[in-house]
Amino acid sequence: MSLISSHNLARLALVVCPVLSALWLAVGVGVIGALSGGYSHVSEFMSALGASGAHLANWANYAVFIPAELWLLLFLATLALHLPQSWSKWFFVVVLSVYVILLILLAILPCDAGCHIKNENNAAQTSAHMLHMAIAAVAYPIALVGMLPLSLSAPRTSYLYRLALPVTAVGFGLICAIVLVPDAQGLFQRLLEALIYSQLILIGYYASSRRPKNAARH
Numbered sequence: 001m002s003l004i005s006s007h008n009l010a011r012l013a014l015v016v017c018p019v020l021s022a023l024w025l026a027v028g029v030g031v032i033g034a035l036s037g038g039y040s041h042v043s044e045f046m047s048a049l050g051a052s053g054a055h056l057a058n059w060a061n062y063a064v065f066i067p068a069e070l071w072l073l074l075f076l077a078t079l080a081l082h083l084p085q086s087w088s089k090w091f092f093v094v095v096l097s098v099y100v101i102l103l104i105l106l107a108i109l110p111c112d113a114g115c116h117i118k119n120e121n122n123a124a125q126t127s128a129h130m131l132h133m134a135i136a137a138v139a140y141p142i143a144l145v146g147m148l149p150l151s152l153s154a155p156r157t158s159y160l161y162r163l164a165l166p167v168t169a170v171g172f173g174l175i176c177a178i179v180l181v182p183d184a185q186g187l188f189q190r191l192l193e194a195l196i197y198s199q200l201i202l203i204g205y206y207a208s209s210r211r212p213k214n215a216a217r218h
Helices: 001-033 046-050 057-082 087-108 127-152 159-180 181-210
Strands: none
Touching: 001 046, 001 057, 001 087, 001 127, 001 181, 046 057, 046 181, 057 087, 057 181, 127 159, 127 181
């Protein structure tokens, strides 16, 4: 009975954890953005809410961003235990875990006020800001690379498989748009986050419908 219960709990975590993470992030950013006068969800990164000197920086970083990523880490840990034994699949779960850990580092190393990619005033940028922007530049591509093989491992008739390549292509297109259209970088970042979360939710849903690798056979 306990074994069955643990398997059911794992299946539930595979579905609930990424959804809860997405809702935690969306609601938290929405609330803190509303309480931060003049903040624009279209033109500003989410990180600007946790930037140095921001009114509610600690709340954004430690009550919104980090908890949202901890839900994703729990999801990935459950996924690793649930997938069939495969070094390649395990490797890409680790790749996705690196993505989540990098996002946690973004909260620990806040950017400078405004969180701009380029400093238009030619003022000196802090080392934390430069690290923040460098980490952000590699985190999203890592997520797209990590999700692709896991998605392609699904049956060809599944939505997960069919969306794998389009999600990757659109994701890299949104990364380019963030750089090329700074006036709408916040909007493109949110679209990219929504895209990644949607695919992670599909991965979790597909994995939850499979027999866990350690399940007893009768």
